[in-house]
Amino acid sequence: MPQAKTPKKPRLFPPSMAGQCMRYAVMELLGFGRLIEPLAQEAMREGSMLHKSFQNELLQTENVRAIEAPIRDPERGISGRMDAVVDFKQGAMVIEYKTVNHDKFVGIADEGPLVSHWAQLQLYLAIGDFAAGRLVVESRMTHGRLTYQSTGDALWQEWVLARVAAAREYQAAHKLPSREVSIQCAHCDRWQRCFKNEAERDEAISEHPQWWTEPPLPAEFRISRIS
Ligand code: SF4
Numbered sequence: 001m002p003q004a005k006t007p008k009k010p011r012l013f014p015p016s017m018a019g020q021c022m023r024y025a026v027m028e029l030l031g032f033g034r035l036i037e038p039l040a041q042e043a044m045r046e047g048s049m050l051h052k053s054f055q056n057e058l059l060q061t062e063n064v065r066a067i068e069a070p071i072r073d074p075e076r077g078i079s080g081r082m083d084a085v086v087d088f089k090q091g092a093m094v095i096e097y098k099t100v101n102h103d104k105f106v107g108i109a110d111e112g113p114l115v116s117h118w119a120q121l122q123l124y125l126a127i128g129d130f131a132a133g134r135l136v137v138e139s140r141m142t143h144g145r146l147t148y149q150s151t152g153d154a155l156w157q158e159w160v161l162a163r164v165a166a167a168r169e170y171q172a173a174h175k176l177p178s179r180e181v182s183i184q185c186a187h188c189d190r191w192q193r194c195f196k197n198e199a200e201r202d203e204a205i206s207e208h209p210q211w212w213t214e215p216p217l218p219a220e221f222r223i224s225r226i227s
Contacts, residue, residue: 010171012079015071018160019119021180022167022213027190029171034189046140047099054097054136055084063087069094073127076161077168082124091131094124098137105139105146113137113148115217119160121150126157155218162215179204182211 010029017025036044055067065085072079084095098117100108108114113135121133135148170177179185179194181204188194195201211217 010077012072012077013164013167015078015080015082015120015123016116017167018123018163019114019116021182021184021188021211022163022170022177023179023194024188024190025163025167026170026176027193029167030174030176032190032193035192036189040189043099043101043140050099050138050140050143051083051097054138058084058086058095065092071124071128076127076164078123078127078164082128085130088132092129093132093134094121094128094130095134095136096121096124098135099140100137102139102141105137105142105144108137109146113146115211118148119156119163122153122156123160123164125150125152126161153218159213159215159218163213166214180211180213181205181208183209184211 011031013025013029017028020028058064059067062084063086065087066082067084069082069085070079071082082094083097086093086095096117098114100114104114112118117135117137121135124130125133130152132149132151135150137146137148138144166177176193183205185191185194185201185205191201195204
């Protein structure tokens with residue numbers, strides 16, 4: 001007699017999805033594939049090598065508690081790994097490290113961190129027991145770095161937890177939310193799930209380049225850039 005299949009456990013929410021388009025995050029939770037272009041694959045390989053060097057550097061320069069430290073919030077259905085947790089004067093600090101292309105790096109230097117990076121850090125601060133969090137962004141071209149620090153921002157944490165809860169509801173219902181069309185669609189590795197072809201995608205972006213989210217993104221965020 002054929003054995004009944006054990007139902008798969010639903011995927012837990014990865015913190016790296018915290019500041020992404022809701023539809024993209026739900027696709028991740030439902031296990032949809034991605035079409036990663038060769039250039040993006042190369043950037044990912046380079047980023048992953050830089051990641052390891054950064055973690056080695058931390059081991060030599062900081063009071064490291066853990067590298068690739070697991071973090072879980074079973075009630076909210078969140079699970080992931082933090083790049084590092086270090087001890088500093090006020091207690092434990094979570095460190096998130098990101099690499100970006102140089103154009104993005106210049107934009108971040110002018111306008112502050114990307115929502116996706118900042119939201120991930122705020123999610124760690126919302127669900128973990130940390131005195132502070134640090135975001136380090138490195139240019140893959142010049143290896144210049146920008147460093148931001150936060151002790152937790154209530155508005156951002158509220159936003160990010162609301163987004164996680166909404167994504168989990170869509171996941172439970174096996175339903176994709178509507179598109180959150182923005183300029184990000186041009187670089188999305190799941191855009192084929194949202195548009196028939198590039199022309200349709202580009203027209204949608206030109207009509208709606210700004211990213212609108214529900215709930216709306218916090219209008220301001222307090223960020224201290226420390227280097
Ligand atoms: S193409 Fe745009 S709307 Fe679709 S998942 Fe990607 S970012 Fe979201």
